[in-house]
Amino acid sequence: MYTLINGSQKNHLSNSRYFLDYISNYLDDYTTYDLMYSKFEDIINSVIKSNIIILAFPLYVDSPNSLTLKLLDYIYDNKIDLSNKKLYVIINCGFREGTHNITALNIIKNWANKVNINYSGSILIGAGEIVGKKSYSYITSIAISKLKKFSICIKDNKTSKDIITTMDLLTNKLYCMFANSSWTKRAKKNNLKKNDLLIQ
């Protein structure tokens, strides 16, 4: 049995959830949780019953976001026994290059070592805001094919290397143009103008 944990505060609307839903297409007998403080006990009960845990979260300031860190602390502080379980990790960040997620991954590997869970591989996704949306599928095929490879590894119960995806099809300049146009569109939806987004 698999427990899939989405550590993003954006819950079911997050990119992390999109990646977990993608992977779950390859699995049977799984439960997916959007992380909330009030659900910690339910999630831990599911983790205890599972042999494979898949943890997805966003990168916040080169680290796991605080909600995810809270769960990791909760497991460590309560000495929950995770030995004989496998852990796969998905980290996504805003920058184009998946390498930005490496520090956060090292934090997870250190934690995994302390709680005795078998760290079994990761995918570190750059440009998560684009790769995590179906509407951009015409430029995300390389990252999605790596996600497929990672999903098959999990399904086959194999250890994966740490896979890194970078939005190679866009230069930094083009990527900034994409980001700026999406912020402007979102501002418009909220009755704001582009100038309203600037710090005065």
Ligand SMILES: Cc1cc2nc3c(=O)[nH]c(=O)nc-3n(C[C@H](O)[C@H](O)[C@H](O)COP(=O)(O)O)c2cc1C
């Ligand atoms: C407070 C905050 C800090 C962030 N810090 C980083 C960062 O250090 N590096 C980065 O590349 N992206 C950073 N991001 C961008 C998120 O990682 C990115 O938007 C991600 O796709 C969100 O994933 P989610 O939808 O699963 O929550 C940050 C976002 C927020 C809100």
